[in-house]
Every structure is written in C-alpha cells, then in structure tokens.
Amino acid sequence: TGYEVYDFVGAAELLTANAETAGLPAKREVTVRATCEDGTTVEFRAPVRVDTPKEGSYYRHGGILQYVLRGLLDK
Numbered sequence: 001t002g003y004e005v006y007d008f009v010g011a012a013e014l015l016t017a018n019a020e021t022a023g024l025p026a027k028r029e030v031t032v033r034a035t036c037e038d039g040t041t042v043e044f045r046a047p048v049r050v051d052t053p054k055e056g057s058y059y060r061h062g063g064i065l066q067y068v069l070r071g072l073l074d075k
Contacts, residue, residue: 007033011048011059
C-alpha cells in the first residue's frame with residue numbers, strides 16, 4: 001500500500017561478519033520483513049547485492065550520504 005515498514009533481517013550481520021573481506025558477504029540472502037499499518041507482517045527471502053568493497057563501505061556507514069558526510073567531517 002506504500003505505508004509498510006521494511007526490516008532487512010540479517011543484513012548488518014552479513015557485512016559485520018565479513019569485514020575482513022571488505023564487506024562482501026559469502027552468504028548473499030536475507031529475510032525481508034514488511035510490517036503493514038495494521039501490524040500484520042509478511043516475510044520473504046531476498047538476495048543481497050553488495051558487489052564491491054566500496055558498496056560494503058557505503059552500507060556500513062548507513063548509506064552513501066552518511067559515507068560522504070563522514071568523509072567531509074574527517075577532513
């Protein structure tokens with residue numbers, strides 16, 4: 001309906017557990033949990049696409065905007 005809240009169960013653990021490989025997870029699937037306005041939930045499995053070390057870095061920083069802002073603040 002456009003009002004669902006999505007949670008990607010296990011995504012953070014994939015990248016954290018694989019930090020030594022530049023954030024590229026060996027296991028590339030997570031559970032997506034969609035919660036509707038009325039509280040009902042739907043879960044399904046979805047592939048994770050983190051193809052480069054740079055994309056893994058963006059994810060660990062919370063997105064590309066946060067990545068860029070942190071880089072600017074570090075200067």
